Amino acid sequence: MIVKGKSSWASGVGLVLGLLSAITMAIGMYLGLVYAPEDAIQGNAQRIFYIHVPMAWVAFLAFGVVFLAAIMYLWKRALIWDQIARSSAEIGLVFTTLVLVTGSFWGRPIWGTWWTWDARLTTTLLLWFIFLGYFMIRAYAGDRGRAATYSAVIGIIGFFDVPIIYLSVDWWRTLHPQAVISVTSANMPGQMVVALMVCLLAFTLFYLYLMIQKLGIERMKDQLIDYQYALSEREAEGVTTA
Amino acid sequence: MNVSPRASQLLASGGEAVPVPRxxxxxxxxxxxxxxxxxxxxxxxxxxxxxxxxxxxxxxxxxxxxxxxxxxxxxxxxxxxxxxxxxxxxxxxxxxxxxVGVVAHQPYLYEDLTAEENLRFFARMYSVSDERSRIDEILFMVGLISRRDDRVGTFSRGMQQRLAIGRAILHKxxxxxxxxxxxxxxxxxxxxxxxxxxxxxxxxxxxxxxxxxxxxxxxxxxxxxxxxxxxxxxxxxxxxxxxxxxxxxxxxx
Amino acid sequence: MRDGLDKISIIVWKDLLTEIRTKELFGGMFIFAVLTIITFNFAFDMTGTAKAASGAGAMWVAFNFAGFLGLGRSISLERDKGSFDGLLLCPVDRGTIFLGKFIGNLLFITLVELISVPIFAALFDLDVFQPLLLLALFLGTLGFAAVGTLLAVMAASTRSREVLLPVLMFPILLPVVIASVRATTLILTRQTNDLSAWLNLLGAYDVLFLAISYAVFDRVVEE
Missing domain, CATH: 3.40.50.300 (P-loop containing nucleotide triphosphate hydrolases)
Structure with missing residues (x-):
């Protein structure tokens, strides 16, 4: 019964977050597509940034959450931390994919290429592979505890690794002179900044909404395992007393 | 058969458990x-x-x-x-x-090391004092003193099991x-x-x-x-x- | 502390002795490294001005592949014969066991590198006999062995260890590969102005990941 109360609380918060993120998302889209002026150099292609940048933010935020939850899991061994970590990792993997795809859409008209080995792009790609490794080791680990422990290790190592990857690729590039177009213009018009900020907020709310939903599902999966265990225990009880 | 003090106490009381002050x-x-x-x-x-x-x-x-x-x-x-x-x-x-000493299904031995080297490795890992004489004692106990310098990989299953028992009691x-x-x-x-x-x-x-x-x-x-x-x-x-x-x-x- | 060092050296002694007897790991790794370098000769242009850069790249790819081979085997040998449990039974801190296995792996891979480098130099006519190259080799290999020992232990107890180890390791090791290749290229072309930055990066990576691997190893091996 307590579990039920808790989940209805979570679904209430989830509903509010979902509504809030839908509303801010709509406002953000309006601001990004209509209110903000067309970019002087990049034209309308620049508008993809109102979703691309927030998605990248969510991808890295999700990864940060995985890192913290992973540390907590290894420290406390409480299943809830693994549930948080794997929920966030899954959202992170989806958003990292979207970041790579939207980035390519933008890169094609502006850079004239789908892909370039710039530090940001390479780091995002590598982050995607680390997330992939995170889920692969879970799939092959065998039992639940081992999957949680091993993936937590990947989450922690990956988190420390990402800035170093960025740094090393960045240095590599600066030593190989190459025309890299700067993507962050130092002086964006005020309307663009407002639109971007609203979109960042919208995607953050969306992340929180997805987290609550996903966490609910992951908790249910573990509960199911607990029920199956309880059931087998009851059967075993019957056998021993018979 | 040798019967332990506890067991004999249990026997004396007709199999009923008597609290043992140990x-x-x-x-x-x-x-x-x-x-x-x-x-x-x-x-x-x-x-x-x-x-x-x-x-x-x-x-x-x-x-x-x-x-x-x-x-x-x-x-x-x-x-x-x-x-x-x-x-x-x-x-x-x-x-x-x-x-704790353990003899499991796997012998926990290194096949490419000799019997003596295996024991020496574990003796040091367990910080066994007087390592040399203890190893001799163990090899003698498990009847492998003549095979001390042979690689464990060449041992039969029975001999490996004997050495595994020896390894398990190395640190008393x-x-x-x-x-x-x-x-x-x-x-x-x-x-x-x-x-x-x-x-x-x-x-x-x-x-x-x-x-x-x-x-x-x-x-x-x-x-x-x-x-x-x-x-x-x-x-x-x-x-x-x-x-x-x-x-x-x-x-x- | 002293006891810990003592235990580490015993584990390393055991692994070295096993290797001297069988030469299984070492032989395989060495042949693999040399074959990779030879193959790269045909895959890349090794004659032009970029010889040092391609050469350094070929060398590190060869060493990393050979390293994978060595790591996978050194751990799965213990796992398969169940001797890893025997090791975990010893009244020794698990971090100490990690350091023992790590140093053993580091020694093997470094040894393979030291023997391959002269062959590499002869085949590609590069000026490899420089003390700084030793430092770059050592720092690059240390990071590889630290992360590699931890991940190999994890991968060895999963259902798909051969696939999993490279999939996990390549992304995480990218900074080490970049920094080692860069540093090696700079040393081979005798441009030492940017060198210290790369060596510092390698050093920082090594310290950080050795510390993390040491810290989490206890959790990784518990059941």
Whole structure:
């Protein structure tokens, strides 16, 4: 019964977050597509940034959450931390994919290429592979505890690794002179900044909404395992007393 | 047959448990182990005493090996506590490990090293004092003194098992865990095992062994535990048990 | 502390002795490294001005592949024969066991590198006999062995260890590969102005990941 109360609380918060993120998302889209002026150099292609940048933010935020939850899991061994970590990792993997795809859409008209080995792009790609490794080791680990422990290790190592990857690729590039177009213009018009900020907020709310939903599902999966265990225990009880 | 003080006390009272004023070497309370969907051990309470020889019987999958692995600190209990020689396994695992010797299905030996090198490696890992003479003593005990400089890979299964027993008692453990020590043992090995069990008794060492061989278990141990579905369903002094009855009980499941 | 060092040296002694007897790991790794370097000769242009850069790249790819081979085997040998449990039974801190296995792996891989480098130099006519190259080799290999020992232990107890180890390791090791290749190229072309930055990066990576691997190893091996 307590579990039920808790989940209805979570679904209430989830509903509010979902509504809030839908509303801010709509406002953000309006601001990004209509209110903000067309970019002087990049034209309308620049508008993809109102979703691309927030998605990248969510991808890295999700990864940060995985890192913290992973540390907590290894420290406390409480299943809830693994549930948080794997929920966030899954959202992170989806958003990292979207970041790579939207980035390519933008890169094609502006850079004239789908892909370039710039530090940001390479780091995002590598982050995607680390997330992939995170889920692969879970799939092959065998039992639940081992999957949680091993993936937590990947989450922690990956988190420390990402800035170093960025740094090393960045240095590599600066030593190989190459025309890299700067993507962050130092002086964006005020309307663009407002639109971007609203979109960042919208995607953050969306992340929180997805987290609550996903966490609910992951908790249910573990509960199911607990029920199956309880059931087998009851059967075993019957056998021993018979 | 040699009967331990505890067992004789039990016999004297007609098999009824009399509180023994001794400190248990192993104290297990409310121990449960679960692997995801499957429970393996279910709320086990058990005390083992110094000098006791205990046989752990049970069908395949009853949880014998899991119990041994938990006592050896290789596996963590899901709930409950285990204390060995006064140390809790989950708190001071290292202190526990120095008190426990294990003979498992795998010999835990390095095939490319010689018998002596294997023992030397483990002697140093266990910080055995007077390493050289202890190794000689062990090699003599397990009857491998003439093969000391041969690689373990060239040994027969029986010889490897003998060396594995030697490795397990190298650091004079207060608790010796034997997982089916009688399987794959040659005739010489059986003698070695008997000698070592006798030695454990004189040094007040506790022995817990699993076995499939009922006769072996009943004749070697002074106390018999029957594990069924992760629970101890029988705990009795060995001489009080009837082999046929027990055999029927074991094969029923 | 002293006891810990003692235990580490015993584990390393055991692994070295095993290797001297069998030469299994070492022989395989060495042949693999040399074959990779030879193959790269045909895959890349090793004659032009970019010889040092391609050469350094080929060398590190060869060493990393050979390293994978060595790591996988050194751990799965213990796991398969169950001797890893025997090691975990010893009254020794698990971090100490990690350091023992790590140093053993580091020694093997470094040894393979030291023997391959002269062959590499002869085949590609590069000026490899420089003390700084030793430092770059050592720092690059240290990071590889630290992360590699931890991940190999994890991968070895899963269902798909051969696939999993490279999939986990390549992304995490990218900074080490980049920094080692860069540093090696700079040393081979005798441009030392940017070198210290790369060596510092390698050093920082090594310290950080050795510390993390040491810290989490206890959790990784518990059941």
């Amino acid at each position: 400190v248990p070497r192993v104290k297990i309370s409310k121990l449960s182990k679960r692997y995801e969907r499957r429970g393996v051990l279910r709320s086990i309470d058990l005390e083992l005493y110094p000098g006791e020889r205990v046989a752990l019987l049970g069908a395949n999958g009853a949880g014998k090996t899991t119990l041994l692995r938990i006592l050896a600190t290789l596996s963590r209990p899901t709930s409950g506590t285990v204390s060995i020689a006064g140390h809790l396994t989950h708190k001071t695992a290292q202190a526990v490990r120095s008190q 453990p207060a608790l010796l865990l034997l997982d089916e020590p009688d399987s794959g043992l040659d005739r010489e090995g059986a003698r070695v095992l008997e000698r070592i069990l006798g030695y454990q008794r004189t040094t007040e060492g506790t022995v817990l062994m699993t076995t499939h061989d009922l006769r072996f278990g009943l004749s070697t141990a002074d106390r018999v535990l029957l594990l069924e579905n992760g629970k101890i369903v029988l705990d009795a002094p060995a001489p009080s048990l009837d082999e046929d009855e027990l055999d029927e009980r074991l094969s029923r499941r």
